[in-house]
Amino acid sequence: xxxxxxxxxxxxxxxxxxxxxxxxxxxxxxxxxxxxxxxxxxxxxxxxxxxxxxxxxxxxxxxxxxxxxxxxxxxxxxxxxxxxxxxxxxxxxxxxxxxxxxxxxxxx
Amino acid sequence: xxxxxxxxxxxxxxxxxxxxxxxxxxxxxxxxxxxxxxxxxxxxxxxxxxxxxxxxxxxxxxxxxxxxxxxxxxxxxxxxxxxxxxxxxxxxxxxxxxxxxxxxxxxxxxxx
Numbered sequence: 001x002x003x004x005x006x007x008x009x010x011x012x013x014x015x016x017x018x019x020x021x022x023x024x025x026x027x028x029x030x031x032x033x034x035x036x037x038x039x040x041x042x043x044x045x046x047x048x049x050x051x052x053x054x055x056x057x058x059x060x061x062x063x064x065x066x067x068x069x070x071x072x073x074x075x076x077x078x079x080x081x082x083x084x085x086x087x088x089x090x091x092x093x094x095x096x097x098x099x100x101x102x103x104x105x106x107x108x
Numbered sequence: 109x110x111x112x113x114x115x116x117x118x119x120x121x122x123x124x125x126x127x128x129x130x131x132x133x134x135x136x137x138x139x140x141x142x143x144x145x146x147x148x149x150x151x152x153x154x155x156x157x158x159x160x161x162x163x164x165x166x167x168x169x170x171x172x173x174x175x176x177x178x179x180x181x182x183x184x185x186x187x188x189x190x191x192x193x194x195x196x197x198x199x200x201x202x203x204x205x206x207x208x209x210x211x212x213x214x215x216x217x218x219x220x
Contacts, residue, residue, distance in 0.1 A: 031206060033208055033209075041213070042198060042211040042212065042213050042214050043151060043198070043209075043211045044211070045208035045209060045210065045211075048206060048207070048208055050206070088150055088151075092206060095153055095156060095164055096141075096153065096209060097153065098150035098151055098152075099150065100149075100150055101150050103148075
């Protein structure tokens with residue numbers, strides 16, 4: 001798998017606000033998968049993006065794959081306390097390799 | 109059944125012990141994986157089994173020995189571990205990698 005960089009490492013969000021986490025690669029990615037890991041939990045698959053420029057939505061979560069397939073983003077609107085956890089992007093190229101993750105905390 | 113089941117949930121072992129971690133899935137997935145996750149770090153791939161055969165070993169020390177008895181089971185045999193091997197060990201499975209991995213809840217291993 002290729003190395004993917006995630007920013008920011010930590011995101012502190014006021015409940016109700018929006019935020020975005022980014023995943024970047026220096027080379028073209030085959031596809032990107034996003035996972036969420038709650039504190040004390042295990043990674044849970046959220047979505048995969050395959051096509052250039054692809055946008056997918058899951059309720060308040062919007063996932064995007066860049067036109068050059070070198071970056072991806074996860075945007076969460078109206079953050080809730082249930083959004084707490086670490087969000088990982090992962091490059092799949094015959095094996096799954098995770099970025100460092102963005103750990104999200106929410107202020108009520 | 110859409111789960112990956114791992115046992116035990118917690119394990120404390122001495123450096124001279126031999127223990128095994130077990131993983132089971134009944135989703136008919138053809139690939140199974142072992143990952144290691146240290147605190148505040150992403151999961152790191154250790155082994156990949158595809159159709160019950162070891163296809164990837166990410167240069168893991170021989171004190172970790174994987175085994176795939178059948179298409180539903182995956183074991184990780186541990187022997188002469190070091191304290192730095194303490195971590196969360198995650199098992200995962202997938203039908204095709206592009207459809208996402210299903211992770212088990214992990215075994216939290218402490219080596220003393």
